[in-house]
Amino acid sequence: MERNNQGRPVRLGLVSMAHLHAYSYADCLMRLPKDQAEFVGIWDENEERAKENAARRGTRHFRDLGQLLAEVDGVVVASTNRRHEELVLAAVEAGKAVICEKPLSINAESGARMVRAARDKGVPLFTAFPVRFIPVVEKARELIRSGRIGRVLAINGTNHGQMPGGWFTDPEEAGGGSLIDHTVHVADIIRWMLGAEFTEVYAEYDRRLYDIPVEDCAILMMEVEGGVFATIDASWSRPRSFPFWGDVTMGIQATGGVIRLDAFGQTMTFYSDERMRPSWEFYGENADYRMIAEFARVVREGGPTQLATGLDGLRAAEVAFAAYEAGRRHQPVKLELVQI
CATH class of the missing domain: 3.40.50.720 (NAD(P)-binding Rossmann-like Domain)
Structure with missing residues (x-):
């Protein structure tokens, strides 16, 4: 082009x-x-x-x-x-x-x-x-890539949110539920930070919160090239009354330090008599x-x-596809990446 x-x-x-x-x-x-x-x-x-x-x-x-x-x-x-x-x-x-x-x-x-x-x-x-454009995520990547915190050993990530309803709960239109919806953001930033591919995935997922035809909660455990262990909690576990839509968080353990990252942590609490519940208003940079x-x-x-x-998007989605397979089998699945 x-x-x-x-x-x-x-x-x-x-x-x-x-x-x-x-x-x-x-x-x-x-x-x-x-x-x-x-x-x-x-x-x-x-x-x-x-x-x-x-x-x-x-x-x-x-x-x-x-x-x-x-x-x-x-x-x-x-x-x-x-x-x-x-x-x-x-x-x-x-x-x-x-x-x-x-x-x-x-x-x-x-x-x-x-x-x-x-x-x-x-x-x-x-x-x-x-999420790649959130300043704290950019800073965490800089610290990892520069070697300032040593060799990364393990990462635990979360992407919780509210159940979106509509076509998001239609397996034909969405391809799944909370697992495919919320795994890919964290999988992408792990790949982006480490410059490495996922090699193995184990997952469990289920409907625990809503009467819908797709899963509303999932937990993934993964290995990344270089021996890094990672987990992702991908769920629609935030109720409508929760003061914010959800989160993206990461705990990064390395040989020379620890990073605790809350991508949407810049909030102030707002009380409204119209809503009759508090809300967390985000004041950080607009990543979109x-x-x-x-x-x-x-x-x-x-x-x-x-x-x-597009290839980054495919690689992140392949983690979710492998997680579905692992959940069906109830055993770890080796990631076999599609050749482009």
Whole structure:
């Protein structure tokens, strides 16, 4: 894909508003400096939803996906998980850069097809992992990569959240429940911090909290190249009354020190008589905005980036796929990564 080097703002579009994160991405696209990026418009399988959200943000809605793709340099895909491949491949075939919501795919073969298509077409494909853009996560990676805390021995991570409902609990549309939804963020930052692949996974998952057709809690135990042991608690265990949507935390034990990381720890407690319950209001940097702004920059200028690639998204998702297999077997599973 040719970089936009004509001095004009890069043209970006949003493909689908099905995912909860799409609303944040739409707001981020709207906030980008106008001399750097133009939010061309929204296509959605639900035309009324596209029309309403485009009008709210002062942009256009498109009835035809091809028309949107003809007018942009890159797109953000935020559909249901099942539709990622269809929509990513349409954008790639049109020669447009893509950043796709996580998980990249609902099975390894689907993810591999996307990554190969982007590679063969020479089109940038990224996965939406905004946790990479949280300053404390960046700092932890710097401390690990510089060797300041010695050799990492073990990592325990959590990604708890509220049960999102809707299509997220439909195994056909989502590909699973809390395990696939919440494993991939932490799996990605472990890979990004260590520069190493997972080699073995054991997991247990179940429905313990809600009467839904997918799992609402999961615990993963993994080995990483170099002998690092890691765990991830991936669950929808936060009730509606909880003061914040959830968390991303990590405890990193190394030969020369320990890191305790709370990615969303910058909160203040807010008491509202309207809500009749306290809430934790986050005042840290907006990681979604930093990620979308970096996507716009890369589409405009090219060059190195800390955005997660499509392959990064596939590798993180493969941890979740292996975890499902391990849970079915009730025994550890060796990770056999798809060759690209």
